[in-house]
Amino acid sequence: MATTCLRSRLLILPPSPASPAAASLHLRPPVSTLHLSCRRRNSRVAARAAPPVAPAAAATEEDKEKGRGEGLSPADAERLAEFLRADLPHLFDDVGIDRTAYDDRVRFRDPITRHDTIDGYLFNIRLLKLIFRPDFYLHSVKQTGPYELTTQWTMVMKFMLLPWKPELVFTGLSIMGVNPQNLKFNSHVDLWDSIQNNEYFSFEGLRDVFKQLRIYKTPDIETPKYLILKRTANYEVRSYAPFLIVESKGDKLTGSSGFNNVTGYIFGKNASSEKIPMTTPVFTQTSDDKLSDVSIQIVLPMNKDLDSLPAPNTEAVTLRKVDGGIAAVKKFSGRPKEEVVLQKEKDLRSELLKDGLKPQQGCVLARYNDPRTQSFLMERSADMARRLHTGVVMLTVYSRTKHVDGQMR
Secondary structure: OOOOOOEEEEEEEOOOOOOOOOOOOOOOOOOOOOOOOHHHHHOOOOOOOOOOOOOOOOOOHHHHHOOOOOOOOHHHHHHHHHHHHHHHHHOOOOOOOOHHHEEEEEEEEEOOEEEOOHHHHHHHHHHHHHHHOOEEEEEEEEEEEOOEEEEEEEEEEEOOOOOOOOEEEEEEEEEEEEOOOOOOEEEEEEEEOOOOOOOOOOHHHHHHHHHOOOOOOOOOOOOOOEEEEEEOOOOEEEEEOOEEEEEEEOOOOOOOOOHHHHHHHHOOOEOOOOOOOOOOOEEEEEOOOOOOOEEEEEEOOOOOOOOOOOOEOOOOOEEEEEOOEEEEEEEEEOOOOHHHHHHHHHHHHHHHHHOOOOOOOOEEEEEOOOOOOOHHHHHHOHHHHOOOOOEEEEEEEEOOOOOOOOOOO
C-alpha cells in the first residue's frame, strides 16, 4: 500500500518596516503584478532604456573641488540604475541584455563561475537559458560605491535534463562595477544569500546547487502563489499573493481538531452542496504569543472569490480572504509533533532576530499531508519523508508586501 509522509514548514511574519518608502519585492509563482516571468514579458517587448553614455569630458578642477570628480554624479548614477532596471529583466528572454553597455573585458564572478570577457559573460547566460530556463526577478538597484551599483534579485531555474525537473532558487546581490572612463560596466560579482563563502571557486556553492537537484515532490495540486525573496541556509523569506481560506477552530498547532469541518465544506457540506477542488497545504495558525488560539484552514482554489463561494452550513466554518504578505519559512520533514514544531518556531524566530528581522507574534504550520495521517505510516516512510516536501513553519514578517531588507549589504 502506498504511504504518504509528512514534511512541515513553520512561518513567522515580520512587522512592517519603519520606512514606507522601502522598495517592494516580487514573489514566487508570481501573481499579476508580482510574478513577472522574463520569457512572458518578452512577448511584449518594451522600449529599452538607452545604454549609459560616456562622460563628455574629464572632470574639471572646479568639479573636483565640489566633490563631483570622485565617483559617479547623481545624474549618472540614476541613469545607470534606470538602465539596469529596464535591461536586466531581459537577461534570459529573447531580447537579451544590451552588450554595448559592457566593457569587452568585463569581469564576471559568481561562486562557481567566472569569465573575463563580454563573450564569455553572454555565453554563460545562453548556457543557463538552455539548461535551466531561468526566471529572473529584479527587486532593487542602488548605488553602493563611487563607481559601483548593487542589484538585489531572485532567480528561479528548472533543470530540464532531469526527469523530476527540480527547481533551483538563488537569491542575492550583484555588485556592478563601472568604468570611470566610459561609464560602461566592467565587472559583475554575484553574492548568494544561501552560502557564506562566495569566493570563486566555492565548494559550498557547488554543494548548494547539488542539494537543490535532489528528488523531492509535493502534492501536484493547487497551492498559494509566492515568490522567494531571500533564501538562506536556514530559512526562506517569501512574498505571498492574496488567497481565500475556509477555516474552523482548532485545538493545537499539530492537531486535527476542526479538520472534518473544513473538509466537509469543500466536499459538499455547504449551502449549494457544491464540491470544491482540494488544495494544499493545510494550515494551522496561531495569532497570540502563547501559540494557544488556534484555527485550522484549507486554501480555496485561486479562481474562486468570496461572492461566488457557497455559504457554509454551520457556524463552525467561516470563509475569509488572506491578504498575503511576507513570511519567513523553515522547512522540516517527518511527523510534526507539537514539541518539534514549537522548537522550530523558536529557532526560526531567533534566526530572524539575529538577521535584523522582527517577526510578529503567532505562527503558521503548513502541512502537505492529511493531519490525521497515522504515525505508523510516517514511521514506515521515514526515509521517504526526508525527501518529500511535507511542511513548513511560517512566521509573519510583514503583513503586506514590503521590502524585506531595509538596506543592502
